[in-house]
Amino acid sequence: MNQQECSSGLIKQVELVVIGASSGGLDVLITLLQHLPRHYQIPTVAVLHQRPNRSSGVPEMLAKYTHMKVQEPEDKQGIEAGNFYVAPPNYHLLIDNDRVFSLSLDAPLNFCRPSIDMAFESAAEVYGDKLVGCVLTGANSDGAEGVRYIKRYGGHVLVQDPAQATVDSMPRAAIAAAEVDEIIKIEQIAERLSLFAEGHQA
Amino acid sequence: MVTVDRGEQLNEFEVEVECLMEALYLRWGYDFREYSRASLRRRVARYMSDNHFQRLCDLQHDLIRNKKRCVHFVRGLTVNVTDMFRDPKFYRVIREQVVPELRSHPFIKIWHAGCSTGEEAYSMSILLHEEGLGERAVIYATDINSQVLEQASKGVYHEKMLLAARENYGATGGSNRLDDFISVGYERFLIDPELKKNIVFTQHDLVTDQVFGEMQMVICRNVLIYFRRELQTKVLTLFHNSLDMGGFLGLGMKESLRSLPNSIRYKAIDESARVFQRVD
Structure with missing residues (x-):
């Protein structure tokens, strides 16, 4: 619905993309990467709910579909263009004022660690209106609070069409929580993110 | 819709947290001024909601005057949960x-x-x-x-931690059993x-x-x-x-x-x- 606003440059510059996904999230992230430019430049952070206590293998899996550098960030690692970051399992992933990752082992929030809400909130505090948040498939309501936060700070929110989501509770909760900018299929989310990247290079 | 240019500008809560950390240091010598803000702010917000403070200035008022509050708050800011043989x-x-x-x-x-x-x-x-x-x-x-x-x-821990503790111990290559080093009872386990x-x-x-x-x-x-x-x-x-x-x-x-x-x-x-x- 806001396509014109976007392409006319209402959001002038996007400096970070954060994505929240849960059940069915890995497949959707793969689809997203398949539809993004292989050398996508805007740093992108995926917060994916995973089983704790084991090495996830998720970065290796995703790396097959992109030329971005896919990695689990370490604490205080700087955020850089051309990187796709995956939140390490069993840690909260936050972003500090100087645009570095900050990990936390604080208690799970609403049973989630990493918590999408916490990642969204801290990203919004640092990136303000230069942030895009995406909520994809998932079986809980994590991310809804965070979406509200992103909107409060002037960021842009894309939500996967609940009809397309493997599990629709998470997109639905996000849509109910705030006036999100667009509710679209994953392929269109990729398209939109590509568009933002053109602004990023300009 | 209001757009916020973040730049260097801090919002109200962020400014209050900065003041609080300064006050805590000046009054009691606890120095959190160089802690990561992303997690610190969340811990402050969590502490406020757990302890029914609506406004940060009320917490600050109490913290400056009440040593017990200070100890309690510092615990809230610093406590970390861990396990036996974590990782x-x-x-x-x-x-x-x-x-x-x-x-x-x-x-x-x-x-x-x-x-x-x-x-x-x-x-x-x-x-x-x-x-x-x-x-x-x-x-x-x-x-x-x-x-x-x-x-x-x-050295007393809740029994619910025991399952993870045993499993972790097993994965460290130990030649014994964890239970050789603890005694279990009354929903607790006690370190030898x-x-x-x-x-x-x-x-x-x-x-x-x-x-x-x-x-x-x-x-x-x-x-x-x-x-x-x-x-x-x-x-x-x-x-x-x-x-x-x-x-x-x-x-x-x-x-x-x-x-x-x-x-x-x-x-x-x-x-x-x-x-x-x-x-x-």
């Missing part, structure tokens, strides 16, 4: 690659900084006893928070008092206190993640100055030496387990 791989590397080197020392001093409620200090004590080093090792287990140290020195004899629990603030001299090993896991890079640099230097040449440094699984000053070098014993050795 078994770390203990496996200690067992297989560090212990053989420690054997050559007649006396072994280990500093466990930020030990919280003590689970990992006892884990190390168990490991050293198994490897026959219990008699000549001392573990100085420190934390900023006096309340958790009290809990730690009791024998294992406490070589642990000294004492209060220490990494930000404001001094070095512990001539350690063979410093362990500080999942504490640095709550610090800004500048403070990480300061604390890593503190560890370096506390370590013997050839001494070992153990960090949390997502922590790194990226904040280390250029003048200091370590050799990775096992990069993925975050076990390093001082080489100069």
